[in-house]
Amino acid sequence: MKHISIKESKNHVGEEVTIGAWVANKRSSGKIAFLQLRDGSAFFQGIVVKSEVGEEVFQLAKGLTQETSILLTGTIQEDSRSKFGYEIVVKEIEIIGESHDYPITPKEHGTEFLMDHRHLWLRSSKQHAIMQIRNEIIRATYDFFNKEGFIKIDPPILTASAAEDSTELFHTEYFDQEAYLSQSGQLYMEAAAMAFGKVFSFGPTFRAEKSKTRRHLIEFWMIEPEMAFMDHEQSLEVQEQYVAYIVQSVLDNCEHALSVLERDTDLLKKYTELPYPRISYDDAVVLLNENGFDDITWGDDFGSPHETFIAKQFDKPVFILNYPKAIKAFYMKPHPEREDVVLCADLIAPEGYGEIIGGSEREVDFDALTQRIKEFGLTEEDYAWYLDLRKYGSVPHSGFGLGLERAVTWICGTEHIRESIPFPRLLNRIYP
Numbered sequence: 206m207k208h209i210s211i212k213e214s215k216n217h218v219g220e221e222v223t224i225g226a227w228v229a230n231k232r233s234s235g236k237i238a239f240l241q242l243r244d245g246s247a248f249f250q251g252i253v254v255k256s257e258v259g260e261e262v263f264q265l266a267k268g269l270t271q272e273t274s275i276l277l278t279g280t281i282q283e284d285s286r287s288k289f290g291y292e293i294v295v296k297e298i299e300i301i302g303e304s305h306d307y308p309i310t311p312k313e314h315g316t317e318f319l320m321d322h323r324h325l326w327l328r329s330s331k332q333h334a335i336m337q338i339r340n341e342i343i344r345a346t347y348d349f350f351n352k353e354g355f356i357k358i359d360p361p362i363l364t365a366s367a368a369e370d371s372t373e374l375f376h377t378e379y380f381d382q383e384a385y386l387s388q389s390g391q392l393y394m395e396a397a398a399m400a401f402g403k404v405f406s407f408g409p410t411f412r413a414e415k416s417k418t419r420r421h422l423i424e425f426w427m428i429e430p431e432m433a434f435m436d437h438e439q440s441l442e443v444q445e446q447y448v449a450y451i452v453q454s455v456l457d458n459c460e461h462a463l464s465v466l467e468r469d470t471d472l473l474k475k476y477t478e479l480p481y482p483r484i485s486y487d488d489a490v491v492l493l494n495e496n497g498f499d500d501i502t503w504g505d506d507f508g509s510p511h512e513t514f515i516a517k518q519f520d521k522p523v524f525i526l527n528y529p530k531a532i533k534a535f536y537m538k539p540h541p542e543r544e545d546v547v548l549c550a551d552l553i554a555p556e557g558y559g560e561i562i563g564g565s566e567r568e569v570d571f572d573a574l575t576q577r578i579k580e581f582g583l584t585e586e587d588y589a590w591y592l593d594l595r596k597y598g599s600v601p602h603s604g605f606g607l608g609l610e611r612a613v614t615w616i617c618g619t620e621h622i623r624e625s626i627p628f629p630r631l632l633n634r635i636y637p
């Protein structure tokens with residue numbers, strides 16, 4: 206007897222197979238029972254006909270409770286009524302693990318209840334679809350950067366210095382020394398770029414941000430490419446090609462997941478068309494002021510209503526270029542013709558999903574960088590190794606960071622970032 210997964214059923218039409226699954230839902234009449242089954246690979250229906258299986262198996266099927274795990278044997282057949290396209294006509298059922306009073310019933314539940322039961326909520330078809338898409342974005346990321354000649358380098362998680370904003374560090378002990386959880390692998394990736402040319406990282410990052418919004422996680426995963434001998438303009442091209450590539454990969458390989466999420470794929474198709482529009486920070490401020498945003502003056506950072514408004518002027522992700530030096534990180538290179546802005550860009554996703562990428566060309570001048578480190582109140586000795594990169598064959602280089610969960614939320618079209626990661630860490634939540 207062949208053990209197969211539900212996903213493989215299309216290759217076994219007409220065959221008798223055995224599948225290990227959980228009962229997601231069930232409905233039955235006096236003569237027939239319909240089991241909604243899931244096995245992690247997919248969801249489909251099992252049909253149990255009393256006149257064919259006999260009284261004993263039929264009663265067993267009728268009594269199955271939600272999330273009971275079973276081994277079932279039967280014949281795969283096509284099912285034109287379901288989107289999945291196949292079902293199993295059951296012959297035998299063996300109970301593996303019983304399940305009583307499963308807390309997440311098919312009725313509506315509040316968000317906090319679902320978040321408290323995240324370990325179980327992950328089993329739902331919506332969460333399954335989101336994680337399929339997350340997985341596809343990760344797969345496509347490796348694919349894209351490997352194809353483009355990048356090598357993956359893993360920066361450390363425990364660090365002795367801040368890469369971004371020092372107020373948002375998670376403190377920990379490193380024996381008798383103070384240490385932090387990484388906010389970004391960037392500084393290490395710059396060292397790696399000087400060693401390997403084109404590199405990318407993919408790992409968890411941590412920000413003790415007191416932001417309770419639908420876009421912020423405390424722990425999130427970031428993809429950080431860094432490229433030697435590359436100016437910011439060239440980096441923007443890599444960024445848009447990368448984003449278009451992951452969107453296209455999801456369109457190509459996650460059709461079913463997108464339909465479960467009822468995602469508008471015409472919108473997604475539009476996001477694969479390059480180039481993406483660009484607007485300077487200066488022009489963005491003017492645009493906002495002309496449209497009633499009196500709360501923004503030149504020099505302010507944009508909040509989510511501002512980003513959303515700017516994004517709405519375009520039908521694709523938009524780059525906002527050259528922010529004021531004072532509101533960006535110490536390592537960014539000033540604009541060659543303007544000391545007050547830096548060579549950087551944020552990529553803002555459409556539909557109100559906010560910033561998905563932050564990137565810049567890096568300061569390469571030893572003295573200028575030392576000066577910036579001092580201005581930011583950072584300790585020079587902590588950055589001695591980073592400054593070394595400017596002493597021994599310094600070259601122009603640029604890089605960026607894409608927040609994986611921001612990208613997942615946007616591509617899935619889901620409301621809140623908390624569903625884009627299996628176990629979200631939020632301002633008020635570290636359980637489960």
Ligand code: 4AD
Pocket residue numbers: 368369388389390391412414420421422423425427429430560561562563564565604605606607608609610611
């Ligand atoms: O703009 P950020 O802070 O840039 C950096 O960390 C750079 N060192 C990256 C680089 O150049 N190598 O963060 C990059 C991206 C943001 O655009 C956003 O997508 C995501 O990381 N991000 C968050 N995602 C979820 N929750 C948070 N609290 C996030 N903070 C940033």
Ligand code: MG
Pocket residue numbers: 551560562563
């Ligand atoms: Mg940013």
